[in-house]
Amino acid sequence: MQEKSPLLKxxxxxxxxxxxxxxxxxxxxxxxxxxxxxxxxxVLALGSAVLQSLGFVPGAAANVLxxxxxxxxxxxxxxxxxxxxxxxxxxxxxxxxxxxGVMVAFVMLSMGQRPKWQRLLYQVxxxxxxxxxxxxxxxxxxQTGVASRLAYWLGCITHPNQFPLLVFDRLGIGIVLVYLxxxxxxxxxxxxxxxxxxxxRFKEVAYNLGAGRLQLCTQILLPLLMPTILSVFLITFAFxxxxxxxxxxxxxxxxxxxxxxxxFYYMRPDLTYRASSMVINVLITVIxxxxxxxxxxxxxxxxxxxxxxER
Amino acid sequence: MANxxxxxxxxxxxxxxxxxxxxxxxDDGEMFALLGPSGSGKTTLLxxxxxxxxxxxxxxxxxxADFTHVSAQRRKAIIVFQDYALFPHLTVWQxxxxxxxxxxxxxxxxxxxxxxxxxxVHLKDRQHSLPGELSxxxxxxxxxxxxxxxxxxxxxxxxxxxxxxxGLRQSMRDFVAALQExxxxxxxxxxxxxxxxxxxxxxxxxxxxxxxxxxxxPEAIFTQPLTKKLSDxxxxxxYLDGRVQGGNFYCALGIFAVNxxxxxxxxxxxxxxxxxxxxxxxxxxxxxxxxxxxxxxTYYTVTIERGxxxxxxxxxxxxxxxxxxxxxVLPSAVNVY
Numbered sequence: 001m002q003e004k005s006p007l008l009k010x011x012x013x014x015x016x017x018x019x020x021x022x023x024x025x026x027x028x029x030x031x032x033x034x035x036x037x038x039x040x041x042x043v044l045a046l047g048s049a050v051l052q053s054l055g056f057v058p059g060a061a062a063n064v065l066x067x068x069x070x071x072x073x074x075x076x077x078x079x080x081x082x083x084x085x086x087x088x089x090x091x092x093x094x095x096x097x098x099x100x101g102v103m104v105a106f107v108m109l110s111m112g113q114r115p116k117w118q119r120l121l122y123q124v125x126x127x128x129x130x131x132x133x134x135x136x137x138x139x140x141x142x143q144t145g146v147a148s149r150l151a152y153w154l155g156c157i158t159h160p161n162q163f164p165l166l167v168f169d170r171l172g173i174g175i176v177l178v179y180l181x182x183x184x185x186x187x188x189x190x191x192x193x194x195x196x197x198x199x200x201r202f203k204e205v206a207y208n209l210g211a212g213r214l215q216l217c218t219q220i221l222l223p224l225l226m227p228t229i230l231s232v233f234l235i236t237f238a239f240x241x242x243x244x245x246x247x248x249x250x251x252x253x254x255x256x257x258x259x260x261x262x263x264f265y266y267m268r269p270d271l272t273y274r275a276s277s278m279v280i281n282v283l284i285t286v287i288x289x290x291x292x293x294x295x296x297x298x299x300x301x302x303x304x305x306x307x308x309x310e311r
Numbered sequence: 312m313a314n315x316x317x318x319x320x321x322x323x324x325x326x327x328x329x330x331x332x333x334x335x336x337x338d339d340g341e342m343f344a345l346l347g348p349s350g351s352g353k354t355t356l357l358x359x360x361x362x363x364x365x366x367x368x369x370x371x372x373x374x375x376a377d378f379t380h381v382s383a384q385r386r387k388a389i390i391v392f393q394d395y396a397l398f399p400h401l402t403v404w405q406x407x408x409x410x411x412x413x414x415x416x417x418x419x420x421x422x423x424x425x426x427x428x429x430x431x432v433h434l435k436d437r438q439h440s441l442p443g444e445l446s447x448x449x450x451x452x453x454x455x456x457x458x459x460x461x462x463x464x465x466x467x468x469x470x471x472x473x474x475x476x477x478g479l480r481q482s483m484r485d486f487v488a489a490l491q492e493x494x495x496x497x498x499x500x501x502x503x504x505x506x507x508x509x510x511x512x513x514x515x516x517x518x519x520x521x522x523x524x525x526x527x528x529p530e531a532i533f534t535q536p537l538t539k540k541l542s543d544x545x546x547x548x549x550y551l552d553g554r555v556q557g558g559n560f561y562c563a564l565g566i567f568a569v570n571x572x573x574x575x576x577x578x579x580x581x582x583x584x585x586x587x588x589x590x591x592x593x594x595x596x597x598x599x600x601x602x603x604x605x606x607x608x609t610y611y612t613v614t615i616e617r618g619x620x621x622x623x624x625x626x627x628x629x630x631x632x633x634x635x636x637x638x639x640v641l642p643s644a645v646n647v648y
Contacts, residue, residue, distance in 0.1 A: 207363070
């Protein structure tokens with residue numbers, strides 16, 4: 001005889017059974033609409049992208065599934081350049097924003113309790129849209145921008161052309177500046193919260209055992225902060241790696257990042273280029289997923305090392 | 312090791328006074344207990360001694376030197392925290408070595424010290440484990456080792472046994488007592504558990520409502536609490552109104568010789584264990600109103616003449632609710648406030 005499930009076993013009378021069933025499933029029912037929407041959107045969009053990348057583009061009358069577009073995109077002469085440029089921008093912006101975010105978080109910790117308005121000050125850039133920041137960076141750092149005029153007024157340069165190219169430049173300085181403006185406060189906000197908790201718990205312990213500030217930071221706070229820093233790194237890297245509008249608007253015309261390249265393919269009148277565009281989108285997704293998986297493994301490793309099996 | 316002296320110590324947070332006029336002296340190598348209810352200020356006092364807080368007024372003196380403004384790093388007054396506060400990412404060995412490294416102890420001496428203390432706390436086989444892999448008792452031994460290896464001037468134990476289950480608690484008390492006996496460091500135990508304070512230390516200071524109520528031996532505090540607040544904190548006592556006249560306290564239970572000035576409105580304290588129930592005829596007849604079995608003894612509530620209700624703590628379990636009984640009061644039973 002088949003054994004009843006624990007749920008059915010717990011149902012004594014019919015009248016209470018429905019109530020217990022509802023109580024058990026209530027959380028799932030409540031989140032079901034959101035999960036369904038998010039899941040369907042993701043699965044359908046990704047499924048559609050994969051199908052199109054395999055050549056299934058109905059409007060283009062190319063309905064045979066093939067890996068031809070993957071081969072073509074991967075063998076293109078500038079694909080590796082775009083990939084390298086995208087990774088370069090994402091890595092530089094992420095590393096710098098994380099480093100600065102951690103530094104600001106430590107400075108804030110050393111300052112102790114701050115008024116609420118001061119905390120809001122560094123949180124405001126998080127809610128400003130990227131497009132607005134792009135305009136800000138353009139007006140500040142382009143060769144006709146405020147910084148250039150200031151340098152001219154101070155006599156540092158005699159012509160706007162002498163001002164270093166910080167926007168539309170090959171090093172992507174303008175792009176990185178936009179990301180720093182947005183991501184340093186984000187990294188600070190996440191890291192500062194964790195840092196305050198860790199510090200509250202272990203600062204006095206370390207001092208009581210005779211440690212100085214440097215030992216506290218390097219031997220206790222930073223190691224315990226690593227999972228949080230890794231989380232912030234992954235989030236900011238994945239965002240920057242897949243972001244389109246910043247490199248599109250103030251990136252160098254010489255090289256395109258992968259999302260910009262995908263956009264240009266997508267906008268071509270010949271619909272068969274949609275398949276190439278989707279190939280790039282699928283590759284971006286796969287690379288981001290690869291980072292997420294690697295992050296998961298590293299985080300689990302760190303947690304195993306720092307926490308062990310809690311008893 | 313150090314002799315610790317607190318002179319008229321006050322501590323306030325804004326308007327809230329946490330400690331008021333605390334003065335006490337702890338001898339070199341003494342096992343001393345700070346007892347008091349939650350929120351009484353005893354942990355704050357511990358933090359003042361450790362240098363983690365500065366007093367609002369008063370002095371903290373170690374070995375006749377004023378340490379009031381010496382930083383926590385330089386005091387060598389090491390706390391074993393209630394939740395042990397082990398660094399979760401460091402192994403047992405690294406946790407114990409942390410303070411030695413911070414103090415710049417040379418590598419060979421450091422390894423030797425850690426090795427020795429690991430043996431003393433029976434944790435050599437767990438030296439590569441992380442705190443998350445240890446049981447509560449093992450974690451506490453690591454915390455003790457981490458503190459003791461620094462050869463502290465004073466070891467401060469902040470409710471160290473409150474997170475342990477009953478069996479382990481007793482064995483850890485014995486372990487700490489033996490460790491203190493062996494290493495002979497000055498040790499201050501903060502606890503809200505009077506039994507723990509009485510069992511572990513030769514002298515106890517009781518703090519209630521931010522003020523030091525009494526510093527004495529466990530026996531003196533238990534039998535002769537100087538203040539009503541202290542008596543209330545110790546609990547397990549009946550209070551009867553009466554008067555003091557000519558060195559005698561007159562109340563519903565009779566006349567008792569006391570060492571107190573005359574007063575028309577006095578309160579007498581009779582501990583539950585100083586009253587006894589009997590079936591043999593005596594001066595105070597009563598009736599058992601309630602009874603609670605507590606293993607080694609039974610708690611009885613007894614009503615006596617004139618409507619007085621008294622609690623009695625008795626090793627006899629055989630009286631039943633509703634039974635008519637007689638009440639005996641042991642000699643020298645009363646404290647008067």
